[in-house]
Amino acid sequence: MAAWSEQIVAQAGGTLDSVFVHVPQGFAATLTEAEAVNLAAHPDILDVEQDQRVELDD
Known part of the structure; x- marks a missing residue:
């Protein structure tokens, strides 16, 4: 997976x-917006999302 x-x-x-x-x-x-669009167009890529903070409720 890493390679x-x-x-x-x-x-x-x-x-990476x-x-x-x-x-x-x-x-x-780490991608520019244009690079993210390019990556999202790859047939093996399901989804590209901007990094975001997620918190779980206790």
Whole structure:
């Protein structure tokens, strides 16, 4: 997964930040808006979302 993620992000012009091993096929990357659009157009990519803070209720 890490090698694939790095390759896909590099093709889009971004930098891979981390690969999530406890969720199915997820990773974080640093991308410009244009790079994110490019990555989202890749046929193997389901969704691209901007980073956001998420909190769980107790």
